[in-house]
Amino acid sequence: MPFKRYVEIGRVALVNYGPEYGKLVVITDIVDQNRAVVDRPDETRRVINFKRLALTDFKIDIQRMAKKKELTAALKTNDVFTKFQQTAWGKKLAARVSKSQTTDFERYKAAVAKSKRSKAVAASLAKLQKSAK
Template identity: 55%
Template sequence: MSLSHLIQHRGKAEYFLSFLLHEGRKLCQGNVGFFFISHHGSTMDRSLEGLGTKPMVSSSFPFMAVASTLALEACTIVIKYTHVITQPFKRYVEIGRVALINYGKEYGRLVVIVDVIDQNRALVDAPDMVRSPVNFKRLSLTDIKIDIKRVPKKKDLVKAMEAADVKNKWENSSWGRKLIVRKKRASLNDFDRFKIMLTKIKRAAVVRQELAKLKKSAS
């Protein structure tokens, strides 16, 4: 959850902002001033005034907290301490970024961005597909990145993917494992699902028996 989303929850905002101000001033020995953007006259605006802050009117960024230039370092420390904001964003649209197609005929295919066409589309390629443009909305970026030049030849792309061990990295990631399990479940027929159901029933029976033994020995 981002800082702006947290502040939109008005019930939690006053407590969080008071904590942020207190910890920020303590860490910086009172030499830092915090500024918050809010709708003028709103409940959030009045809460900020009660905390001794200086609200600024803004219509494009409602209820978003920002720090002044002098407060950037302190704000970073406070955010890490409270664990409100996650680690910095590391997945960028760039040459060599491995992505997953999340919509359309190629759904579930792992591709590599080989060129950026415009602000909406990227040229993607994979060893088993024809190079084609894909809208960014249909791409889910992964943490994997390979070292390639812009629009490489197919053999160079395959060589770079093998050198980076893309397939094993993806299959061993939590995201990849979930998709593999989901794909296997979707490919099951009725009889396979029936066998899985029987296995679950047997497993539950064994668990109940062992639990009963433990309860009996404890008593």
């Protein structure tokens, strides 16, 4: 299968380092071989290094250095952010965030439930093994 995630104008990327970690941005211009101008509807346009970006499969059709209004309209018509959250990558990130926001008591309840479940599985397995002999 050929490579399809090229650095190009309109490519949606995920910031993988820094204060904007986990946010989706759109490449609006390419500065040089190491940096690109990225934009997002609720943030300011800025230059970011390619090492801090993870390219996604999504691409929107925008012009180079598109205005905020055009970018917002293109994102809304393509519904990119919700499509990304429905992918396995988006679900994994959402699960990581939800797990990090759990309290001590919620983690305790999950551990107790896992322990009960594994004991029930072990008991039923022992019962099947005993009946198989």
